[in-house]
Amino acid sequence: MSEGVEAFPLGERITYLQQAVPRPDGKSYTWKEIAESTGIGRAYLHALRSGERTEPSLQVAGKLAEHFGVSVDFLATHDHEWARDYACQMDLVTKMGHADVVGIAARAQNLSQSNLQLVRQLVDQLAPSPES
Incomplete structure (x- = not known):
């Protein structure tokens, strides 16, 4: 970890997403809804959140990522x-008042520059900015 970077462990990331x-x-x-939606046991989910367990399988991380609409890399x-x-x-997008855009923004982070440009062009066509 880089000097000066505060730790952001998995449990904190899961709580952040919730x-x-x-x-x-x-x-x-609710944690119960998350457990039911993902098929992850409530006890195991609690162990991840509390830091008792810190290395979930890629399958578990994928289920949580899918539930929250984020990249599995985040977890x-x-x-x-x-x-x-x-x-x-994600906070910036949410603060802009478009919480439903969080999943799109999260996935867009993994796009190439050329694909990001295509997404920008599509958004400009569908929802032109007032300056246009």
Whole structure:
């Protein structure tokens, strides 16, 4: 981990997602709902959140990532700086008032520059900015 980068362990990332990615009605998912949606046992989910377990299988990380609409890399990485940057990007999108865009923004992070340009062009066509 880089000097000066505060740790962002897996348990904190899972808790962050539970608070930052709302249900369609705008409320936070309960831990029971997350467990049921992902098929991950509540006890194991609690162990991940508490830091008692820190290395979930890729399958478990994938189920959580799919539930929250984020990249599995956010949950699987050991690069705390990258994970914090990812969370900051999600926060920015949420603060812009478009929580439903978080999943799109999260997946877009993995696109090539040329594909990002295509996405920008499509968004500009579908929702032109007021300056256009």
